[in-house]
Amino acid sequence: DSGVTQTPKHLITATGQRVTLRCSPRSGDLSVYWYQQSLDQGLQFLIQYYNGEERAKGNILERFSAQQFPDLHSELNLSSLELGDSALYFCASSESTGGGTDTQYFGPGTRLTVL
Amino acid sequence: AQKVTQAQTEISVVEKEDVTLDCVYETRDTTYYLFWYKQPPSGELVFLIRRNSFDEQNEISGRYSWNFQKSTSSFNFTITASQVVDSAVYFCALSERYTGRRALTFGSGTRLQVQP
Numbered sequence: 001d002s003g004v005t006q007t008p009k010h011l012i013t014a015t016g017q018r019v020t021l022r023c024s025p026r027s028g029d030l031s032v033y034w035y036q037q038s039l040d041q042g043l044q045f046l047i048q049y050y051n052g053e054e055r056a057k058g059n060i061l062e063r064f065s066a067q068q069f070p071d072l073h074s075e076l077n078l079s080s081l082e083l084g085d086s087a088l089y090f091c092a093s094s095e096s097t098g099g100g101t102d103t104q105y106f107g108p109g110t111r112l113t114v115l
Numbered sequence: 116a117q118k119v120t121q122a123q124t125e126i127s128v129v130e131k132e133d134v135t136l137d138c139v140y141e142t143r144d145t146t147y148y149l150f151w152y153k154q155p156p157s158g159e160l161v162f163l164i165r166r167n168s169f170d171e172q173n174e175i176s177g178r179y180s181w182n183f184q185k186s187t188s189s190f191n192f193t194i195t196a197s198q199v200v201d202s203a204v205y206f207c208a209l210s211e212r213y214t215g216r217r218a219l220t221f222g223s224g225t226r227l228q229v230q231p
Contacts, residue, residue, distance in 0.1 A: 101212070109159065
C-alpha cells in the first residue's frame with residue numbers, strides 16, 4: 001500500500017459527460033501528479049500540483065482540468081468525454097517539487113470507461 | 116527531448132530462470148533520475164528503485180539487481196531465480212533535474228510472464 005488513495009476505483013459513463021476523479025496524497029507529500037495510462041499512448045504525464053499551485057503541465061487536453069485543495073487532496077476533472085478518454089488514471093505523490101530528487105508513489109488508479 | 120525505450124514488449128520464462136529487462140534512455144540534462152516500477156495484474160504501480168545519474172554503482176535487493184551504465188545510457192533490471200509472483204509489466208522511467216521535465220517519462224513497458 002503506497003499510502004496514496006484514489007476514488008472511485010471504477011467509473012463508467014457516457015460520451016459528452018463530465019466526471020471528477022479524486023486523489024489523496026501520502027501524509028506529508030506536497031506534490032500531486034496525474035498520469036493517464038491507455039493502450040495506445042502508454043503512461044503519460046498530465047499535470048502536477050505542488051502545495052496548491054500548478055507546477056507542470058504535460059499532455060493534458062483542454063477538456064481536462066485539475067486542482068489541489070488546501071488539505072492537499074487533488075481532483076482531476078474530465079469533461080465532454082469521448083470514447084478515447086477511456087483509460088486508467090493514476091495519481092502519484094511526492095514529498096517536494098519532483099525532478100527526481102524524490103520518489104513518486106502511485107495510487108491504485110481509477111479506471112474510466114466511456115461508452 | 117527525453118525518451119525511454121524498452122525494446123522487449125513481452126518476455127516469457129520458466130520459474131527459476133534469470134531474466135533481464137532492458138531500458139535505454141535519452142536525455143540532455145546533466146542530472147537525471149531513473150526508476151523502475153512494477154505493475155502486477157491488479158493494476159497498481161509499485162515503486163522498485165530510484166537511481167541518480169551520479170551513482171553508477173549497481174544495486175542488489177534480494178533477487179532483484181540493477182545495472183546502470185551511463186556510457187550506453189542503459190539501466191537494466193535483472194530478476195534472479197524468477198517466480199510466478201514476478202509476472203507483471205515492468206516500466207522504466209526517467210525524470211530530469213534542470214531541463215524542466217520533472218515528471219516521469221515512462222517507457223512502453225515489458226510484460227514478464229513467469230510460467231510455473
